[in-house]
Every structure is written in C-alpha cells, then in structure tokens.
Amino acid sequence: MLTERQIQVLKVIIDEFIQSAQPIGSRAIAKKDGITASPATIRNEMADLEELGFLVKTHTSSGRVPSEKGYRFYVDHLLIPFQLSSQDMGVIQHTFAREMLEFEKVVQQSAKVLSDLTSYTSIVLGPQVFETTLKKIQIVGLSDHSAVAILVTSSGHVEHRYFNVPKMLKSSDLEKLVNILNDRLVGVPIIQLEQKLSGEIAGILQEHMSNLDKTYAFLQQALLEEQPAKLYMDGKTNMMRQPEFNDIQKIQSLFSIMEQEDEIAKLLKTSDKGIKVFIGHENQIREMQDCSLITASYSLGDKQLGTIALLGPTRMEYSKVISVLNALSVQLSRTFDSWY
Amino acid sequence: MLTERQIQVLKVIIDEFIQSAQPIGSRAIAKKDGITASPATIRNEMADLEELGFLVKTHTSSGRVPSEKGYRFYVDHLLIPFQLSSQDMGVIQHTFAREMLEFEKVVQQSAKVLSDLTSYTSIVLGPQVFETTLKKIQIVGLSDHSAVAILVTSSGHVEHRYFNVPKMLKSSDLEKLVNILNDRLVGVPIIQLEQKLSGEIAGILQEHMSNLDKTYAFLQQALLEEQPAKLYMDGKTNMMRQPEFNDIQKIQSLFSIMEQEDEIAKLLKTSDKGIKVFIGHENQIREMQDCSLITASYSLGDKQLGTIALLGPTRMEYSKVISVLNALSVQLSRTFDSWY
DNA sequence: TTTAGCACTCAAGGTTACAGAGTGCTAACA
DNA sequence: TGTTAGCACTCTGTAACCTTGAGTGCTAAA
Missing domain, CATH: 3.30.450.40 (GAF domain)
Incomplete structure (x- = not known):
C-alpha cells in the first residue's frame, strides 16, 4: 500500500518527532542519511501521506506531525528492536x-x-491472588465484639479483614471455628473460597455449633469482600x-x-x-x-x-x-x- | 504596637486577598463596611503596614498583598472562629x-x-503503633527457606514481615519458637519489643534450642525493621x-x-x-x-x-x-x- | 490628623511589523 | 513519467509600541 519511500519518510518523521516534539519539514527530512530525494519530492510524499491519514499539519504552512494512525503503523511495522544500554x-x-x-x-x-x-x-x-491457594487462616479477637481474620496464601501474601462477632461468643468457640476452617480450607484455591464457605463448611458448622451462625455470616462477608488490587x-x-x-x-x-x-x-x-x-x-x-x-x-x-x-x-x-x-x-x- | 485602624486594615486586606488572590487597593478597602477613613488615609496606613513588614507590593503601583509576617499576625491574633456550615x-x-x-x-x-x-x-x-501492645504473634512457613511473621497489636493493627529461615529447621521448632514468643511477648508494648527480644528472650531460646540461633537473628531483624508510617x-x-x-x-x-x-x-x-x-x-x-x-x-x-x-x-x-x-x-x- | 487632588508608575492587552520556516504549485529537466 | 528548482504564499512567534486602567506617593488644604 505504501511505497518504500513513503515508509522511509514516515519513519524519519516519527523518529524525529519523538525526539524533538516539533513538526518536521521537508528540508530536515531530505538532509537525513538514507534519504536521497530532494525536499520537493519529500513534500509530494508528505502530501500523499497526509491524504492517507498518517500525518497531520498543525497549520497550513507547518511541517508534519504523525497522526495516531501514523503511530499505529509505526508500532506495527516499523519498530526496530531497541538494545537497552x-x-x-x-x-x-x-x-x-x-x-x-x-x-x-x-x-x-x-x-x-x-x-x-x-x-x-x-x-x-x-x-x-486468584491463582493461589490458602495456606493458613487465623482469627484474633480484638474486643468483645470484633475480630480480625488473617489469611496467608501459598504465594506468601498476607491479608486481613475485620469483622463483627456477637458479644456472647466464647473465645473457645472462635478457636473451634478456626480449626475447622484450617482443616477444610487449607490448600483450597482462593478463587474457590466462596463456594466452599457457603456450601460444605456452612453445613459442617451447623452440625457442630449453634451460636456461631452470626459470626460465621460476618466472617464470610469479610472474606469474600472484594479487595481492590x-x-x-x-x-x-x-x-x-x-x-x-x-x-x-x-x-x-x-x-x-x-x-x-x-x-x-x-x-x-x-x-x-x-x-x-x-x-x-x-x-x-x-x-x-x-x-x-x-x-x-x-x-x-x-x-x-x-x-x-x-x-x-x-x-x-x-x-x-x-x-x-x-x-x-x-x-x-x-x-x-x-x-x- | 499596631493601632486599631491598622489592624482593621490588615484584616480586611488579608480577608479580601484570601478570597480574590488579587492585590488589594486603598479604594476597595475604603468601601468596606466598618471602614470610615478615606482611601488616602488608608494609603498612609498601608504604607506604615508595609514598612512594618506586614504587607508587600507586587510592583510600585500595585495594591498590597499580605506578607508571611502579615499572615502570621492574622493567624495569631485576628482569626475568628469559623462556624462550619x-x-x-x-x-x-x-x-x-x-x-x-x-x-x-x-x-x-x-x-x-x-x-x-x-x-x-x-x-x-x-x-x-508505638503506644500499643502486642496481642498475638504467628509465624507461617512459606517455603523451605522463608517464612512470614504476623503481628497483631492491641489496637487491631496487623503487620507482617518476611524473613529467611535456614533450610535444616524443622517446622516443629518454628512452632516452639512461636509459642515461646507468644508466652513472653503478648501484652508487651511494641516499643519495648526490641529490648525484650535481644535480652530476655534471646537467653531463654539459647537454653531451649540450639539450631534456632540463625532463624532468630533473621526474625529479630525483620521485627525490628522500622516500618514506614x-x-x-x-x-x-x-x-x-x-x-x-x-x-x-x-x-x-x-x-x-x-x-x-x-x-x-x-x-x-x-x-x-x-x-x-x-x-x-x-x-x-x-x-x-x-x-x-x-x-x-x-x-x-x-x-x-x-x-x-x-x-x-x-x-x-x-x-x-x-x-x-x-x-x-x-x-x-x-x-x-x-x-x- | 485627615483628605482631595494630581502627577507618576506599572501591568496587561492590543496592534503592527517583521523574520523565519515551511508549504503548494508550476515549469523545466532527465 | 518521476524528480527537482524556483517562487509566491501562509502561518507562527517575537519584538516594539501604544493605550488603558488601577493604584500609589506626595503635597497642600481643611
């Protein structure tokens, strides 16, 4: 679609413009190594490239500046691998x-x-954390009505979430809860926690203890709360x-x-x-x-x-x-x- | 030091300037409620206030702008309590x-x-965390050569620090370590952790187990590392x-x-x-x-x-x-x- | 002590002129 | 037919100049 020379001109313009942030004129391009044509010829090519949408002018008599389409072409076809210093x-x-x-x-x-x-x-x-699994869960009571759950994932990530606990709850109950969670959840992918928590585990808990319902609801809510990345x-x-x-x-x-x-x-x-x-x-x-x-x-x-x-x-x-x-x-x- | 009227003028200038960000002229001040003097009088006062360092001009014939000294006086003496809407x-x-x-x-x-x-x-x-005490410490091994220590403070703060463990260490040893730390450190103000860790606890550990030395050094380092606020x-x-x-x-x-x-x-x-x-x-x-x-x-x-x-x-x-x-x-x- | 009057100063905005960079077009050239 | 030199034209940016308006400081009168 583009001629060899048009591509050459486009590349020079973009390369130069990236350096200088100034519109590039035909004279400057003609002086470049690898360019043999005269400024007048370059001007013709530039007019064509502009018509094709690869270049724009900032005003009627200014040099050319790459358009987004120009950059896109540059990125897709003209990029040469850059050797890091x-x-x-x-x-x-x-x-x-x-x-x-x-x-x-x-x-x-x-x-x-x-x-x-x-x-x-x-x-x-x-x-x-999507891809990781649960390594350890720990719950620490903070006051008579709040506690913090700490999760460690297989990747070493540590997260903590606060949640409410009903006042009447005994700390031994909380301990029991943690044990059950650790038994059942360690090794489970984080992404499956939701499912496990509301299915399997909920059932087990219901059997073992009655007054944990409310706590569990809060904990579940805390754990499933989407943490912003x-x-x-x-x-x-x-x-x-x-x-x-x-x-x-x-x-x-x-x-x-x-x-x-x-x-x-x-x-x-x-x-x-x-x-x-x-x-x-x-x-x-x-x-x-x-x-x-x-x-x-x-x-x-x-x-x-x-x-x-x-x-x-x-x-x-x-x-x-x-x-x-x-x-x-x-x-x-x-x-x-x-x-x- | 300042006359009543000078204070009045200074206050008007600063109040106005805070609103408009424009230099304030004598005419504008004279028009203000509470000001009875004429622009010429105000000009004299302004010249005095400038000489005293409370006002500055942006150029020879501009209105006045408060200097830092002016703001300081304003803040120290002229501030009226603001009623939040x-x-x-x-x-x-x-x-x-x-x-x-x-x-x-x-x-x-x-x-x-x-x-x-x-x-x-x-x-x-x-x-x-200075003022809080340690509520719980937990260590979770992550791989055969690293682990994470998790601290919960009385204020509910959760922090974690990673540290190295020598490969030969058994997980039961780590558990023992955690137990000792929890026994001895729970309730200790965070600020005293350093002292306790390098004194008392180090001694106890030396008695109980030999191959923990290195781990302990790493852990100690991790815990004492100043966390940026x-x-x-x-x-x-x-x-x-x-x-x-x-x-x-x-x-x-x-x-x-x-x-x-x-x-x-x-x-x-x-x-x-x-x-x-x-x-x-x-x-x-x-x-x-x-x-x-x-x-x-x-x-x-x-x-x-x-x-x-x-x-x-x-x-x-x-x-x-x-x-x-x-x-x-x-x-x-x-x-x-x-x-x- | 206060105030009116007046000459003076400065910033900001508008106008004009001009140089410089660059284009597009035309006509000549290979 | 593609390429190039030449030239008129366009637009930007800058500098010089003028004008306006806001504001001051000073002087002299109230």
Whole structure:
C-alpha cells in the first residue's frame, strides 16, 4: 500500500518527532542519511501521506506531525528492536540484586525502575491472588465484639479483614471455628473460597455449633469482600516535563484521572499476555487520549500474576519503552519463580 | 504596637486577598463596611503596614498583598472562629456514620473528607503503633527457606514481615519458637519489643534450642525493621486550581516533593498535640515555601495516634481549615475511642 | 490628623511589523 | 513519467509600541 519511500519518510518523521516534539519539514527530512530525494519530492510524499491519514499539519504552512494512525503503523511495522544500554541493564540488575522477600517491595521497586529508565509514568498492578491457594487462616479477637481474620496464601501474601462477632461468643468457640476452617480450607484455591464457605463448611458448622451462625455470616462477608488490587504508580511528575503537557488544564485532567486508582486498575486487569500498545484514542479513558499506554504482564510459572505498564504522551519512545517493559517483565517473573 | 485602624486594615486586606488572590487597593478597602477613613488615609496606613513588614507590593503601583509576617499576625491574633456550615458538618457526620472497622479505611476516608471540604491537599499520617501492645504473634512457613511473621497489636493493627529461615529447621521448632514468643511477648508494648527480644528472650531460646540461633537473628531483624508510617494524601490536584500555582514549574516542584512520602511523613511525625500552623518559609521543606501547612493530631484515649494536615497556598482559608481540622480531629478520636 | 487632588508608575492587552520556516504549485529537466 | 528548482504564499512567534486602567506617593488644604 505504501511505497518504500513513503515508509522511509514516515519513519524519519516519527523518529524525529519523538525526539524533538516539533513538526518536521521537508528540508530536515531530505538532509537525513538514507534519504536521497530532494525536499520537493519529500513534500509530494508528505502530501500523499497526509491524504492517507498518517500525518497531520498543525497549520497550513507547518511541517508534519504523525497522526495516531501514523503511530499505529509505526508500532506495527516499523519498530526496530531497541538494545537497552548496558547502563540501563545495570540499573535493572542492581535493583533486583538486592534481596527482597516481599511481593510488595519487588513490585514497588519495579515501578520506580520503570519510570526512572523511561521518564514516563509507570503503573504496576500488584499480584492478584486468584491463582493461589490458602495456606493458613487465623482469627484474633480484638474486643468483645470484633475480630480480625488473617489469611496467608501459598504465594506468601498476607491479608486481613475485620469483622463483627456477637458479644456472647466464647473465645473457645472462635478457636473451634478456626480449626475447622484450617482443616477444610487449607490448600483450597482462593478463587474457590466462596463456594466452599457457603456450601460444605456452612453445613459442617451447623452440625457442630449453634451460636456461631452470626459470626460465621460476618466472617464470610469479610472474606469474600472484594479487595481492590494494589496499584503502584511512579514518576507521575515526569508527565509535566513533556512539552505536550505544558498546559495546566491538561495536566490537571490527567492527574485527576490518575488519582482514580480503581479506574486505572480496572484498565490493567483486562490485559492478557504479551505487550499491548494503546495509542491515543485507543485508550478507553477519555483523559488519557493524548497519551499512549503500553502494558505487559508478569507471571509465576505459567500463571499470570499482574501487569506492568507505562503511560506517556502519544509521542512516546515506543521502541525503548517496549524493551524496558520486556526486560522488566522477564526479570519480575524470574524473581518470583526463584522464590518457589 | 499596631493601632486599631491598622489592624482593621490588615484584616480586611488579608480577608479580601484570601478570597480574590488579587492585590488589594486603598479604594476597595475604603468601601468596606466598618471602614470610615478615606482611601488616602488608608494609603498612609498601608504604607506604615508595609514598612512594618506586614504587607508587600507586587510592583510600585500595585495594591498590597499580605506578607508571611502579615499572615502570621492574622493567624495569631485576628482569626475568628469559623462556624462550619451544616452542610459541611453533614458531610463529616455522614462519612463517619458508615460502620468502619479498620483504621486504614477510617483514616483514608478522613483524608478524602478533608480535601473535599477545603479544596486543598490533605495529608493524614496513619496511626502509629508505638503506644500499643502486642496481642498475638504467628509465624507461617512459606517455603523451605522463608517464612512470614504476623503481628497483631492491641489496637487491631496487623503487620507482617518476611524473613529467611535456614533450610535444616524443622517446622516443629518454628512452632516452639512461636509459642515461646507468644508466652513472653503478648501484652508487651511494641516499643519495648526490641529490648525484650535481644535480652530476655534471646537467653531463654539459647537454653531451649540450639539450631534456632540463625532463624532468630533473621526474625529479630525483620521485627525490628522500622516500618514506614502509612501516609494518605488526597486532593493533590486541588493545588493546580490555585492561581498561585498556574505555573508548571511550581506545580512540578511541589508534586515532586509530594511524591516523597517519607519526607512528608517525617514532617508530620514531629507534630504534637493541638493545631499548628506553618506559614511559607516556616516550612522546613523548601518546595513547600509557597505553601502553608496546618496540622492537628488525633488520639485514642490520651495517647496521640497520628496527624492530620492540610496543605494549601499561603493564601489559605486559615479560619475554615482550622475548623475543619478541629472537627475531624475530634471525630476521629471519638471513632477510635468508641472501638475500645 | 485627615483628605482631595494630581502627577507618576506599572501591568496587561492590543496592534503592527517583521523574520523565519515551511508549504503548494508550476515549469523545466532527465 | 518521476524528480527537482524556483517562487509566491501562509502561518507562527517575537519584538516594539501604544493605550488603558488601577493604584500609589506626595503635597497642600481643611
């Protein structure tokens, strides 16, 4: 569809624009290595590329700027694998060399590295518990009417939920309850907890003890309550350094949406394996339609755990960002695998 | 030191400037209720107030703007108690009416209410564990070389720390360890854990078992590791709506410092009881020297638990902010008290 | 001590002029 | 037929200039 030369011109324009954020003129392109045609010829090609929707002008006599369609073509067909500098690789290695025992810390550090290496905003969705099994459950009474249930999963995740207990309940009853739960639930995938709790276990409990009904209802409610996935973002302020966001209005609307972590989390949850690129209006969230979002996933074994992503202006260093995400995705998966 | 009329003029200027963010001229002041003097007289007073350091001009022929010294005087002597609107009170009531069982949720909601009611940025330092005692300790092995220790405090706080265990350790030994720890440590104030762990307990363990040494060292390290206090901020983007921050540079430096939560936490930790106002350069952090920070504390019984604060431009609605902080501080303390 | 009057200052906004970058089109060229 | 040089045209950004309006400081009178 596009001629060889058109592709060449398009690539030069996007590469240059990613660096300079300025519209690119025909003269500048003609000077580039690999380009033999004269400015006039380039102008003709540019007019064609504009007609095809790959380029736009900011005003009648300005140079050209890539359109979203242009970026899409660039990402799909023109991307050359980016070799991370040994310095950048060093930063990653160094970060993961420190012994870290916690998911949280690892994930948080990843967000930091991502934004540091790219100067964009990183978003990391913490590991989901879906795929793990229950390792231990413990209940600790706090007062005569409240208690906390603590769950430890096979992946080492610790969660706790508070719930009410009726005043008349004896602590020995609570102990009995914990024992039954541990007997029956250890090893059960977290995702099956709901089913087990309301089926099997409920029956057993009814046999053994009468006054536990109410407690059990509260506990069940606490355990099944959907916990929002942990979200880590880093380098938000990097966005302010991008020339496309030197407008308070834009910054504000972008930051407003970034404060709504649940929205962002929803966005990243749906991502599946591999690298995904969302350019401008391909983003569901309106406030992000001047931006591109690139997501990747990390896993434990073959189970997908979570998502890492980078948000930047549509004029993004796609090539580098994808490499960094790749490297980090591998590194994260490797780290988690080494734990088990 | 200041005449009655000077005080009157100063108050009008600050009140007006807080509303309009524009320099105030003598004519505007003369028109105000309660002011009988003519613009010329006011001008003389203003010149005096400027000489005394309470006012500044933005340029030779502009109206006057309060200086930090002016705000300080205003806060110390001119503040009239602000009556929260019943609507605002309603928002607070309503937020706390919903049953909440967790410190985290309550504290997070508080941050939200604070920023919603004031249109500034709220900062809430989560409850510190210093004053609480240990209620329960539990250790769960995760793999053959790692485990997680879970602590529950008397205030219902749950914390967990990961640590290494030598491979040769039997799980029965771990159990023994937990039992000893629970026997000896339950009821001990968290703040005394360090002492107990390295003194008394270390001795007992040495008697009972030999191969626990290494595990114990790791556990001790994990437990004593200083956990950063949880910090909740809300309404950061409110700052962008303030006219004094319609400059990307300023916004950026402010947001950069707000991302450094450890710095902020350090700042709030030092606060003691009652409301404290830090105006402009009274703030330790350079990037905040265009801002004022107002802090208050909340408590459980007579033990101070944490800090709530509001960050805004020096041109802040001091009166309202202080009322809101007061109301919330009371509400928070009341909520926590009701739990125990 | 207060006030009216007046000259003076400064910021902000609008207008004009101009240079620079870049385009599209035409006509000549290979 | 594709490529290129030349040229008129368009638009942006910046600087210089002017005008307006708000506000001051000072002086002299009340």
